[in-house]
Amino acid sequence: MAREPILENAVMLMLWREEGPLTPRQVKARLDETHPVAYTTAMTVLMRLWKKGLLRRYRVGRAYAYAPTVGQAQHAAQRMEGILRGVNERAVALGRFVEQLSASDREELMRILSADE
DSSP, X not given: OTHHHHHHHHXXXXXXXXXXXXXXXXXXXXXXXXXXXXXXXXXXXXHHHHHTTSEEEEEETTEEEEEESSOHHHHHHHHHXXXXXTOSOHHHHHHHHHHHSOHHHHHHHHHHHHHTO
């Protein structure tokens, strides 16, 4: 069970790097390089991600091919916003988050915020 998030993350990273959708067989072949899995496991991970709305699927012959619904940056932003939504002390959490950023990331954040004004 602990492998599920690792495999989901590996599949998402793989699909973000691709030019187009991948079939379960293609996903399994790429996963086998670093995370050897059964074909049914690759299918299960793809179905789980599709049901979560993270992937869209296209009919390719008798199978489906899968591609991300959003880019990696948008996905990360949605996850961060979702985490913040569940925090009672948002200002404290944001402050702690900013404290942990590198100097260059803080500068980039300041640039983005000042551009919005």
